[in-house]
Amino acid sequence: MNSTLRKYRLAVQGGFFLFIAFLGFRFWQFVQHFETRGKTPFVPHPDGVEGFLPIGGLTSLKYWLVTGDIHPAHPAALFIFLGAVAVSVALKKGFCGWICPVGFLSEHMYKPWQKLFKKNVKPPRWIDYPLRSLKYLIFAFFFWAIIITMDVPGLHNFLDGDYWKVADVKMLKFFTNISPFALQIIVILVLLSIPIRNFWCRYLCPYGALLGIAAVVSPFEITRHDDKCVHCKKCTRNCPAYLAVEEKGKVVSPECTSCMTCLSGCPKSAITYSTPGGGRSLTGWQFPAILIGIFLSVYLVALATGHWHSYVPMEDLKRLVPIAGSLQHP
Secondary structure (H helix, E strand, O other), X not given: OHHHHXXXXXXXXXXXXXXXXXXXXXXXXXXXXXXXXXXXXXOOOXXXXXXXXXXXXXXXXXXXXXXOOOOOOOHHHHHHHHHHHHHHHHHOOHHHHHOOHHHHHHHHHHHHHHHHHOOOOOOOHHHHHHHHXXXXXXHHHHHHHHHHOOOHHHHHXXXXXXXXXXXXXXXXXXXXXXXXXXXXXHHHHHHHHOOOOOHHHXXXXXXXXXXXXXXXXXXXXXXXXXXXXXXXXXXXXXXXXXXXHHHXXXXXXXXXXXXXXXXXXXXXXXXXXXXXXXXXXXXXXXXHHHHHHHHHHHHHHHHHXXXXXXXXXXXXXXXXXXXXHHOOOO
16 A cells, blocks of 8 residues: 555646646747737637636635625636645645645655755754744735735735736746846755755745645544554654654644655554544545545536636737736736
């Protein structure tokens, strides 16, 4: 089962990554049509790229809560946001450990260092704890700025404005026309992610902070059964979040991404993913099946209710896409 679980996870991660890469390519083709003034073939907007607009998703959520309506521009951002939270409520931070493309790439950055030196660099606690708090502070800022302080006129000003209509194009331009300063920051983050596991995810990702908070109410937890444990400490050594799994009866930390590395690497099957007290456990295929089922269900609800496709008028796309790079945040 252990090796099978690793294969399931790699298949799910790889599948989502390839699908996201395909969406990215199609979106680039979509943008090219407008930037070349129709000289390249038209490609329909690939809804789903809004997954890279989580702040817009949070803003759309506030709009929905206070007005009762779902804004027609980029509604997929809202539903992908809700899907990620729903997965985390049900399966802890399963979105981070099984779906997120940034987490997938980060994992492949630190593994060569781990294989070469047999371990990764673990910052001392006096540095690690303050750094870990940064992602929660960043999330708290966005929560305060959007959920607490933004009023209805402010929501309309943002969601009805030109900036939000082509926010996905702005995101693409960030990477295709990246500034020297932004490139330097990305290079630094990549270099830090080689010796230090999941540097961005561990210290800076506000999305991960939110999902960690949502995961607190999950009915499942990593449970170590002491009667089977031989205390080889492989679970602790292999944990990407540096959690001391071998010292605990159960893992309830918001840093746990449900990656199942501790479970799949246990030589005696002493670790389960179960309800409190080691009650109902999920088998190898059940976890990814539930995770994909939740995400797919959210997508189908959005599609069935007409809240998946982005309704930005063609005239606005023709006007705004070519100048998206120069648009400023309202």
